[in-house]
Amino acid sequence: xxxxxxxxxxxxxxxxxxxxxxxxxxxxxxxxxxxxxxxxxxxxxxxxxxxxxxxxxxxxxxxxxxxxxxxxxxxxxxxxxxxxxxxxxxxxxxxxxxxxxxxxxxxxx
Amino acid sequence: xxxxxxxxxxxxxxxxxxxxxxxxxxxxxxxxxxxxxxxxxxxxxxxxxxxxxxxxxxxxxxxxxxxxxxxxxxxxxxxxxxxxxxxxxxxxxxxxxxxxxxxxxxxxxxxxxxxxxxxxxxxxxxxxxxxxxxxxxxxxxxxxxxxxxxxxxxxxxxxxxxxxxxxxxxxxxxxxxxxxxxxxxxxxxxxxxxxxxxxxxxxxxxxxxxxxxxxxxxxxxxxxx
Numbered sequence: 001x002x003x004x005x006x007x008x009x010x011x012x013x014x015x016x017x018x019x020x021x022x023x024x025x026x027x028x029x030x031x032x033x034x035x036x037x038x039x040x041x042x043x044x045x046x047x048x049x050x051x052x053x054x055x056x057x058x059x060x061x062x063x064x065x066x067x068x069x070x071x072x073x074x075x076x077x078x079x080x081x082x083x084x085x086x087x088x089x090x091x092x093x094x095x096x097x098x099x100x101x102x103x104x105x106x107x108x109x
Numbered sequence: 110x111x112x113x114x115x116x117x118x119x120x121x122x123x124x125x126x127x128x129x130x131x132x133x134x135x136x137x138x139x140x141x142x143x144x145x146x147x148x149x150x151x152x153x154x155x156x157x158x159x160x161x162x163x164x165x166x167x168x169x170x171x172x173x174x175x176x177x178x179x180x181x182x183x184x185x186x187x188x189x190x191x192x193x194x195x196x197x198x199x200x201x202x203x204x205x206x207x208x209x210x211x212x213x214x215x216x217x218x219x220x221x222x223x224x225x226x227x228x229x230x231x232x233x234x235x236x237x238x239x240x241x242x243x244x245x246x247x248x249x250x251x252x253x254x255x256x257x258x259x260x261x262x263x264x265x266x267x268x269x270x271x272x273x274x275x276x277x278x279x280x281x282x283x284x285x286x287x288x289x290x291x292x293x294x295x296x297x298x299x300x301x302x303x304x305x306x307x308x309x310x311x312x313x314x315x316x317x318x319x320x321x322x323x324x325x326x327x328x329x330x331x332x333x334x
Contacts, residue, residue, distance in 0.1 A: 028241060052281070074266035075263045085299075
């Protein structure tokens with residue numbers, strides 16, 4: 001994750017915040033990611049940014065009625081027509097959305 | 110932590126970007142090597158290696174196998190004994206394979222496996238962590254055996270919403286268990302409507318000719334052009 005940020009910024013920068021959007025089907029545990037992220041961010045020269053998670057839902061499209069809605073429980077049926085034949089549109093993602101670079105570092109440049 | 114305004118920079122990249130880049134490189138490497146690759150994921154004891162022994166009996170040197178385990182090369186030894194070249198990755202503790210591990214393994218293994226048409230990667234026994242890591246495979250398959258219970262699909266939705274193939278294993282035990290393969294199949298279809306399902310027994314051979322045909326046809330479709 002820090003490598004992606006470093007690639008986008010060109011070099012490690014002191015960050016105040018990192019925002020990650022995360023879906024329930026991403027297979028990524030926010031707690032585990034936070035636990036690992038903090039010490040590695042310091043060591044890699046990114047400071048101690050706040051890691052903020054924006055939790056997304058599982059959005060599905062029903063093959064029978066075409067309805068799009070959030071699937072609250074995995075495997076649940078369509079609330080409109082009762083079908084379980086639904087394609088997952090989103091909810092698998094875990095994306096670094098943005099970072100905020102510390103103002104003091106900005107001023108020093 | 111900052112006390113004043115800071116500059117926001119948009120990134121919009123998946124956390125798994127680096128793994129996905131190596132997986133894409135693996136995918137083109139397997140294409141160049143004439144391989145159809147399958148990533149098999151399942152719990153410890155689900156019967157992954159028994160399935161591979163059965164596939165090795167059928168495909169012999171047309172099949173190459175990369176085995177993932179925390180320790181020992183027991184699985185690679187079993188597959189080699191059954192007739193196919195095998196390479197063991199010992200993760201030393203990691204609970205899944207990633208694309209870079211598979212890449213390094215294939216670099217070391219490819220001379221031994223030269224001429225193979227099918228590559229099966231047996232992931233570390235786990236229904237959670239392997240689901241997030243693309244290895245560069247053509248097909249992601251999950252093996253769930255009946256003794257594990259028929260309630261497993263919705264407990265591990267990250268895996269079962271991503272798979273191309275569901276293998277329901279140890280079907281020879283059907284009459285001795287309460288587990289219902291129809292429930293496994295229907296719950297998997299509720300997460301992954303297009304999933305291809307095989308009910309198999311590596312012990313009796315049930316369903317294996319059909320799964321082998323699927324593998325053969327998959328490779329034919331991949332290289333038909």
